[in-house]
Amino acid sequence: MAERPEDLNLPNAVITRIIKEALPDGVNISKEARSAISRAASVFVLYATSCANNFAMKGKRKTLNAGDVLSAMEEMEFQRFIAPLKESLEVYRREQKGKKEARKDKDKKADSEEQDKSREDDNDDDDERMEEEEQNDEEEVDN
Amino acid sequence: MRGERPGPLRGGKMATRLSGGENRLVSLPLSRIRVIMKSSPEVSSINQDALFLTAKATELFVQYLASYSYKHGRGKEKNALTYSDLSHTAEECETFQFLADILPKKILASKYLKMLEKEKRDGELGKCDEEDDDEEEDDEAVDEAVGS
Numbered sequence: 001m002a003e004r005p006e007d008l009n010l011p012n013a014v015i016t017r018i019i020k021e022a023l024p025d026g027v028n029i030s031k032e033a034r035s036a037i038s039r040a041a042s043v044f045v046l047y048a049t050s051c052a053n054n055f056a057m058k059g060k061r062k063t064l065n066a067g068d069v070l071s072a073m074e075e076m077e078f079q080r081f082i083a084p085l086k087e088s089l090e091v092y093r094r095e096q097k098g099k100k101e102a103r104k105d106k107d108k109k110a111d112s113e114e115q116d117k118s119r120e121d122d123n124d125d126d127d128e129r130m131e132e133e134e135q136n137d138e139e140e141v142d143n
Numbered sequence: 144m145r146g147e148r149p150g151p152l153r154g155g156k157m158a159t160r161l162s163g164g165e166n167r168l169v170s171l172p173l174s175r176i177r178v179i180m181k182s183s184p185e186v187s188s189i190n191q192d193a194l195f196l197t198a199k200a201t202e203l204f205v206q207y208l209a210s211y212s213y214k215h216g217r218g219k220e221k222n223a224l225t226y227s228d229l230s231h232t233a234e235e236c237e238t239f240q241f242l243a244d245i246l247p248k249k250i251l252a253s254k255y256l257k258m259l260e261k262e263k264r265d266g267e268l269g270k271c272d273e274e275d276d277d278e279e280e281d282d283e284a285v286d287e288a289v290g291s
Contacts, residue, residue, distance in 0.1 A: 008179050014170050015205060022206035023213055023224065032226040037205055040229070040242050042179055044204045047241055048197055049180040049189075057185075064180075066192035073200060077238045081203045085196055092168055092195050 008042050015041060048072050171198045208232065208239065 015038045019029055051072035052064050059068075066089060073081050176198040180189055189197075208229070213219060215235070216228025226249055233242040 007175075008182060010171060010175060010179075010201075014172070018170060018202055018205045019209045019224075022210045026222060027213065028221075028223040029209075030223065030225050033224050033229055036226050036229045036246055037208060039245050040208055040233075041201050041205050043242060043245055045176060045179045045197060045201055046183055048200060049183050049186055052193065052197075053183070053186050063188045063190050064186065064193040065190050066196055069193045069196040069200065076241075078200070078204065078207075080207075081200050084203060085199055088168055088199050089192060089196055093192070095168065096191070 010038055010041050012038060047076065051075050169195065169198045169202060171201055173198055176201065208242075211236065211239070 012034065016029070016034055019034065019037060020027075023029070048069065049064070049072075052068035055068040055071045056062070056064050061068075070082055070085065073079065073085065173194055177189065177194055180186060180194070180197060209224060212228040212232040213224045216224065216231060218225040218228045226246075229242075230246040230248050233239050233246040234248070
């Protein structure tokens, strides 16, 4: 998927903003320090992914899930992240649910039929899921 | 919203910022995080929650690495975060040890080339210059030991 090495970089502007939020006002961050942190962040992603994947494999699952990532944090000795992560995951899930319902409402209006086959565990797959879901939605509308 | 700076930000700028994007939960782009995760060959698929969590964790990591390095680094006196603060962290703090390979103690290429040249020359002339270099490195090490 990622063929060019720059695909593995994170956007500098965003990284810089995140660093600035963590430091007191007026601290100067050298350019070298920025790019070093950015590289470190990419490596962190890979490290976390590989740890999480080990947990998924242990559980004989093919898809990385939230629990795997949280276990990875613990294994990597970033326990301090776990509580804030759980918090934002909850907010995120609520947000996603809200979005989904908004979309469903739209579909209903188009179709005027009640089809509440709510897919609760649709967080189950990755990008393929999105496509699948789009198709399913269309099918439902067509019914 | 965390850490928005109370400094002399002009109202106009602030307003554009707020209207620009809704208060986002995560500022790193999920698509890019996914690409990085998928570049790992053994990973077959990632659910949306795991992707979100990894992105969020990366943000926390960036903040932690930056603030830790600043707090424990030498740049603090100069109100700056420098590369050597970061490589120092990677070397000294166990949690950040996995970064040691990508944040090596810095030596300038020019300096390294000079060292190589000197070594070549000194092969014939003796080794006093090389000793000079060693001393410089020792000094740095001492400074850092004091700094931490």
